[in-house]
């Protein structure tokens with residue numbers, strides 16, 4: 001219970017590319033919503049710089065040590081996008097900062113809601129966030145020059161906690177169905193373990209329907225407009241969660257519209273799931289970057305730490321400013337609307353709420 | 355060149371469940387189209403029984419030895435669906451017959467076309483078919499009771515041949531773009547190797563645009579109606595190919611509408627990609643099963659062995675009988691239309707063609 005803390009420390013870790021710009025706007029909006037409690041010292045914001053690809057490359061670390069220390073002093077973190085090196089990029093083999101943060105802070109549950117009310121879609125994905133195909137990163141083995149091997153690692157404990165989180169969420173939110181997604185017909189040892197444990201835990205929740213599908217056919221089922229609305233809560237190993245949530249977000253309007261909660265026992269981190277768009281920065285266009293996704297992540301953060309009223313207001317304002325009144329949606333240079341103008345508009349919209 | 359053979363031997367391996375019933379109808383249609391050459395002894399059909407889950411379980415083999423021997427006597431194979439055991443099924447740990455056949459006959463290229471002309475969609479997927487996440491099957495390791503490890507294996511040779519097949523197809527079919535799909539930002543050793551080799555081979559085809567995307571965002575791109583039609587030829591490691599082709603087939607009308615070519619240097623196998631529907635057999639409804647998908651696989655087979663005119667006729671007849679004149683689409687008991695009636699209708703339609 002966060003409200004029981006003397007002070008809730010919210011880390012704002014901008015990342016790089018357009019990250020610092022849009023995260024800064026999200027911070028303005030959150031500070032506005034929490035103004036009284038910030039003044040009273042109940043909530044403090046802490047800006048954490050340095051999670052940039054240059055620093056990471058220089059230290060040859062997914063997360064620079066100093067940054068990790070700062071992160072660990074916070075209770076919850078709002079994170080901007082970070083640059084994940086691609087093959088051929090000018091960086092050495094630096095690993096993903098997202099993935100490292102999930103592991104370092106043991107953020108085992110990646111919770112991604114996708115809602116399209118007018119289509120009856122209300123999905124909540126519980127993606128395992130610390131193991132599976134993501135376990136070894138660059139530590140696969142080049143057995144010979146012509147033979148490469150990667151490892152997928154699944155533990156009982158790691159699987160149990162994500163599956164239990166999914167069922168608990170279902171139980172506490174009036175959901176009647178939890179669906180596991182694996183490829184246990186082929187990836188027999190690890191996905192098989194995941195599915196076995198899913199079926200075991202499902203027995204503890206007899207009032208909830210538990211079913212499972214293979215990831216290949218599941219990507220087809222999400223397309224099927226008649227049947228997809230029947231899914232409610234989905235629980236998946238890391239890689240399938242990565243894949244299926246991008247597809248799902250696209251039906252909602254794209255990955256740019258989706259926020260993502262990374263939850264652990266001690267820490268929680270909320271992030272946009274789009275990229276760092278370094279080219280916008282190079283061209284001086286980062287002040288025009290659309291902050292709505294990281295602001296949405298901020299709304300998830302508010303709800304998570306118990307500021308439900310404030311979170312609701314923010315969701316409603318986002319709805320008004322991005323969907324109902326299209327005029328001020330950020331479209332960059334063309335409209336001349338900046339990230340800051342968008343944040344102003346959100347706050348003005350909130351101030352007019354009863 | 356098949357036409358140079360004294361006799362082309364077409365194996366018809368029904369599989370189990372509804373497989374033998376629908377494959378039998380496909381054989382009737384192919385025999386009708388090839389009647390002259392069958393009579394002249396240029397083409398022979400050979401029915402291969404025994405690829406059933408019961409036999410496989412009894413021999414504890416993905417493919418019974420006798421069946422494998424028969425398969426190896428053919429040049430091309432038309433395969434019905436086979437039952438892949440699910441966790442909790444009454445079979446021991448029998449592995450997938452599809453996957454085993456791909457490996458045993460070294461059918462390294464799984465070619466899956468998806469076409470929706472009215473939407474401008476004309477995709478051809480080249481899925482690597484013998485290694486990747488499918489390499490080890492049930493031979494992952496239970497390190498302890500609580501720790502399971504699976505292996506993903508990628509070789510240079512296995513990667514080169516599938517990527518080269520994709521580029522050669524593009525070159526020979528007037529395509530201007532080949533797209534690789536990996537998760538090389540995370541699965542660095544094996545997907546990284548796949549992407550490296552893709553970029554190397556792409557240099558040999560300077561007239562073809564080569565780009566690459568990560569599998570997560572790719573599932574979203576296929577949903578995007580404005581941009582998806584720009585993809586032409588896609589080449590993917592085994593698991594991503596499995597996943598993405600099911601999603602893609604859904605836009606075309608479901609996996610039931612898609613045929614799949616499994617091509618190697620010595621053998622080729624053509625299959626429907628739907629399941630064996632054992633319940634239809636239990637309920638005595640297999641005579642009503644829809645054979646259109648395995649017949650479509652038969653059309654791919656005809657084109658592959660050089661009977662292009664016959665293949666075209668069959669494609670056109672399928673189009674007429676399944677899309678243009680819905681009345682005889684198989685819908686089981688309700689319409690009373692059987693698989694055999696559907697095949698009759700196809701042959702009648704072909705006989706009326708000029």
Ligand SMILES: CC(C)[C@H](C(=O)O)[C@@H](O)C(=O)O
Nearest residue numbers: 084096098099242273540570
């Ligand atoms: C950027 C990438 C490493 C990351 C992932 O693969 O998890 C992203 O796709 C996500 O879903 O958060």
Ligand SMILES: CC(C)[C@H](C(=O)O)[C@@H](O)C(=O)O
Nearest residue numbers: 186216438450452453596627
């Ligand atoms: C049935 C299954 C083993 C198979 C696969 O995973 O390859 C199927 O999904 C396919 O795509 O042909």
